[in-house]
Amino acid sequence: MPEDKLNPLTTSQAYKRMSPKWKKIDTLLGGTDAMREAGRLYAPQHQYESDKNYKARICATTLLNMVEQTLITLTGKPFSDPVVLSDDMPDLIRGTIMDDVDLQGNNIDVFGRNWLRAGLAKSFSHVLVDFPRVKVPEGAQRTLEDDRREGLRPYWVMVNPEQLIFASAVYVNGVETLMHVRIVEETTVMDGFSEIVTKRIRVLEPGNVQIWEMRNKKWVITDQWQTGLSYIPLVTFYTNRSAFMEGKPPLLDLADKNIEHWASSSEQRNVLTVARFPVLGGAGVNHDENNPIVLAPNRALTDQNPNSKYYYVEHSGAAIEAGRKDLQDIEAQMAGYGAEFLKKRPGNETATARALDSAEASSDLSAMAGMFEDAVAQALQITADWMGIKVSGGSISVVKDFGTDDNSAGLELLSKARDRRDISRKTLLETFRIHGILPDDFDADKDLAEIANEPPSIFGGSESNIDAGQ
Numbered sequence: 001m002p003e004d005k006l007n008p009l010t011t012s013q014a015y016k017r018m019s020p021k022w023k024k025i026d027t028l029l030g031g032t033d034a035m036r037e038a039g040r041l042y043a044p045q046h047q048y049e050s051d052k053n054y055k056a057r058i059c060a061t062t063l064l065n066m067v068e069q070t071l072i073t074l075t076g077k078p079f080s081d082p083v084v085l086s087d088d089m090p091d092l093i094r095g096t097i098m099d100d101v102d103l104q105g106n107n108i109d110v111f112g113r114n115w116l117r118a119g120l121a122k123s124f125s126h127v128l129v130d131f132p133r134v135k136v137p138e139g140a141q142r143t144l145e146d147d148r149r150e151g152l153r154p155y156w157v158m159v160n161p162e163q164l165i166f167a168s169a170v171y172v173n174g175v176e177t178l179m180h181v182r183i184v185e186e187t188t189v190m191d192g193f194s195e196i197v198t199k200r201i202r203v204l205e206p207g208n209v210q211i212w213e214m215r216n217k218k219w220v221i222t223d224q225w226q227t228g229l230s231y232i233p234l235v236t237f238y239t240n241r242s243a244f245m246e247g248k249p250p251l252l253d254l255a256d257k258n259i260e261h262w263a264s265s266s267e268q269r270n271v272l273t274v275a276r277f278p279v280l281g282g283a284g285v286n287h288d289e290n291n292p293i294v295l296a297p298n299r300a301l302t303d304q305n306p307n308s309k310y311y312y313v314e315h316s317g318a319a320i321e322a323g324r325k326d327l328q329d330i331e332a333q334m335a336g337y338g339a340e341f342l343k344k345r346p347g348n349e350t351a352t353a354r355a356l357d358s359a360e361a362s363s364d365l366s367a368m369a370g371m372f373e374d375a376v377a378q379a380l381q382i383t384a385d386w387m388g389i390k391v392s393g394g395s396i397s398v399v400k401d402f403g404t405d406d407n408s409a410g411l412e413l414l415s416k417a418r419d420r421r422d423i424s425r426k427t428l429l430e431t432f433r434i435h436g437i438l439p440d441d442f443d444a445d446k447d448l449a450e451i452a453n454e455p456p457s458i459f460g461g462s463e464s465n466i467d468a469g470q
Helices: 013-029 031-041 051-059 066-076 091-096 108-122 144-149 252-275 318-335 364-386 408-419 425-434 444-452 463-468
Strands: 124-130 155-159 164-172 175-191 194-205 208-215 218-226 234-238 241-243 279-283 309-313
Touching: 013 031, 013 066, 013 108, 013 164, 013 252, 031 051, 066 108, 066 252, 066 318, 091 364, 108 124, 108 155, 108 234, 108 364, 124 364, 234 364, 252 318, 408 425, 425 444
Parallel strands: none
Antiparallel strands: 124 155, 124 234, 164 175, 175 194, 194 208, 208 218, 279 309
């Protein structure tokens, strides 16, 4: 984005540092098509590999999306039971907000899951607590009773990290307080039978909102209003904060490992393609470009040189086995990644230093769930302020005890037992499902049927081997 002190699209330094991390995660979450489109960024082209061969290799590669699978599993854990609303939550919020927090029909469970997922994927995510615009005639006054009579009430808006391009804050009485925020928004309008997408910038400062749009190639303020609040009604939920509006996405290391698997998988597919087509070689052969060798049924190869001979050069299979082993090693590392977030770690506390259970250690995911509860409580308090409620906005509780101990050693032993064929493939995968490595709805039998319908495995195995693994 351009650097210009008069351009509201100017981004912060923190945003610039975070953007490459978000792009990597987004590409993986985009699946196979997005990885193929990224091309050389994640699967380098070899020095003497033609563009045609490279494109064919990438188009034959399918992503084993462990980032997506792990994100689904981790996000689902805190919401495995319905969200519990606190007893001190005002009835006005409980009855009018929690069943449709965003005015899009999403209740707190659905909205909260999406908010948590975004934070797990990107290190942090935001919610803007907004209120419908009401035009008041000049000289007139509007009351909270007017809002309630007309059914107007605050609503929550998800703001993805990539949308919030700039933010600044200062400490007021020891509390980090937002002073300036810029959010990129897109609006779509109909022009005949076509659509026109326009970009605008929402500028938030305490008590004030401005809308900037491009007009005649210049950014201008097209709307502004007062909120009636003394602060910016935005809440940021961090999962792994390192600085203001910065952090390491929790799944970033898994993303790098997933990209490594993508590149290795592409190489394995290429090796198998070469290995399946033996190359005809010859010694003492007199054929040249004007007298080409023709291979066809019922046709003999002849040569005037009595010492000439023909032979096929076939792949030894060593490279195939090495590639298969490399892929298996990477997959084993990725499979256990999600379980790391469920291990209980002594002394872990949330960022607010509120212990989840003083008598029991918490896992990384438990700590994140606790921080998520804190973020929701902040959003609820802003909601109460919008509605003129003078008491606490209440809070929520999500599941934080996932009943998962540090069993990585046991799972590793099971994986080795499977390699020795001491246990079945189904038993191994069911164990992974029980311990949260695979999603709760994973079906080993259905997965096996899907594998059987796939093209020959790029891992060098055969369908008969897979069947025998049952």
